[in-house]
Amino acid sequence: MSCKQRKIAVMGYRSVGKSSLSIQFVDGQFVDSYDPTIENTFTKTVRINSQDYELTLVDTAGQDELTLFPSQYSIDVHGYVLVYSITDIRSFEVVGTIFHKLQDLNGKIQVPVVLVGNKTDLHMERMISYEEGKKLAEDWNAIFLETSAKQTASASEIFHMLLLEMEKIDGILGDRSNCIVS
Numbered sequence: 001m002s003c004k005q006r007k008i009a010v011m012g013y014r015s016v017g018k019s020s021l022s023i024q025f026v027d028g029q030f031v032d033s034y035d036p037t038i039e040n041t042f043t044k045t046v047r048i049n050s051q052d053y054e055l056t057l058v059d060t061a062g063q064d065e066l067t068l069f070p071s072q073y074s075i076d077v078h079g080y081v082l083v084y085s086i087t088d089i090r091s092f093e094v095v096g097t098i099f100h101k102l103q104d105l106n107g108k109i110q111v112p113v114v115l116v117g118n119k120t121d122l123h124m125e126r127m128i129s130y131e132e133g134k135k136l137a138e139d140w141n142a143i144f145l146e147t148s149a150k151q152t153a154s155a156s157e158i159f160h161m162l163l164l165e166m167e168k169i170d171g172i173l174g175d176r177s178n179c180i181v182s
């Protein structure tokens with residue numbers, strides 16, 4: 001059966017939970033400690049609608065407004081997860097900056113994006129409402145989800161939704177990288 005190789009970049013401000021969401025998805029566990037990422041790559045095979053996908057997740061170093069968009073994340077990347085923390089206004093501003101840099105790089109090419117408001121378990125510290133996040137995603141024509149990296153299901157949903165969106169766009173543009181697994 002043919003499998004599709006897909007590369008996903010997880011981006012956003014520092015400490016929003018990019019690594020935690022990636023580890024929760026790949027290993028099914030929550031890591032409480034904070035260890036700033038330089039760059040990490042994870043792989044995982046998933047099956048959705050009888051289709052196997054070999055995913056490469058690139059967990060990037062935290063960005064801010066001043067970080068130049070790392071050019072390697074504009075090559076061969078099939079989709080983006082842009083993460084902010086619902087407890088951190090700055091992180092919400094930073095996802096906007098990253099999205100605009102992405103658009104500048106990709107021009108009119110449609111790249112699937114999932115906007116993720118993470119840390120919903122910290123509801124007492126919430127600074128960004130669900131509606132604000134949803135509105136931003138609508139403006140971008142992106143998918144919107146709120147998550148807690150403490151929950152496996154919510155981390156998995158991000159990547160499943162992104163894959164389905166990629167399929168939709170592939171369906172329109174014609175398929176790209178296929179691989180054969182023996």
Ligand SMILES: Nc1nc2c(ncn2[C@@H]2O[C@H](COP(=O)(O)OP(=O)(O)OP(=O)(O)O)[C@@H](O)[C@H]2O)c(=O)[nH]1
Pocket residue numbers: 012013014015016017018019020021031032033034035036037038060061062063118119120121122147148149150
């Ligand atoms: N309560 C709670 N804490 C979280 C959640 N996600 C991440 N954290 C914590 O927030 C801190 C930062 O998480 P990371 O996953 O390292 O964040 P990051 O975005 O990868 O950080 P950088 O590597 O600096 O870019 C860690 O202490 C995590 O345990 C969440 O959903 N809920």
